[in-house]
Amino acid sequence: MVKYSNSQEFKLDRIFHALSDSTRRAILARLATGDAVVTELAEPFDMSLPAISKHLGVLEKAGLLQRHKDGRIRRCELNAGPLETASDWIHFYREFWESQLDSLASYLDNNKKKRNTRHNGKHK
């Protein structure tokens, strides 16, 4: 396991916290299709603008959203960089879920063989 510094751990806390809400994940998915203003981002949700702004704040603190001025309008932009940090953290565990899948596959395979042996035995 890679050793993370306190500030990296703090960043991971914020990134994973930002991802732990389906509204925030939906906002990221919307931003993946292009920049948007707050009212556009709020449109699909049955939520007040302050509630949406709170979600945008959480995404911004995690570094996943950047706001920039477009004349008098402030547009929101996806910043996917921190997701690579999260992906790297998760990647360490890949060998574990793959070995669990291998075990499950071999268990199912053995079960199938046993069933076939029993089935063939009955029809001899």
Next chain:
Amino acid sequence: MVKYSNSQEFKLDRIFHALSDSTRRAILARLATGDAVVTELAEPFDMSLPAISKHLGVLEKAGLLQRHKDGRIRRCELNAGPLETASDWIHFYREFWESQLDSLASYLDNNKKKRNTRHNGKHK
């Protein structure tokens, strides 16, 4: 973007919430080295057993930890499967962070070329 059902969204909420705390991530890292009982898991932390148990509960709800009986002792085991779900969700954004890195690389490259041109110009 893959469309997730409500129950899948709920699972993602729980998985990312479980990962949003450095103590819980450290517990997963410890479990990656082998099964452990609660007191073993609590050892590295300056935390009460009930506080650790609460963290274990969050990991268990996210499906990342399984408890099984070993005689009279209950051991905790890592279940990495849900991390694959989280990894799949994040993977969609890979092209975004990669294109951001490409843009940064070409910006830095252009800057370097400009600096070199200026430097060579001065020394002609």
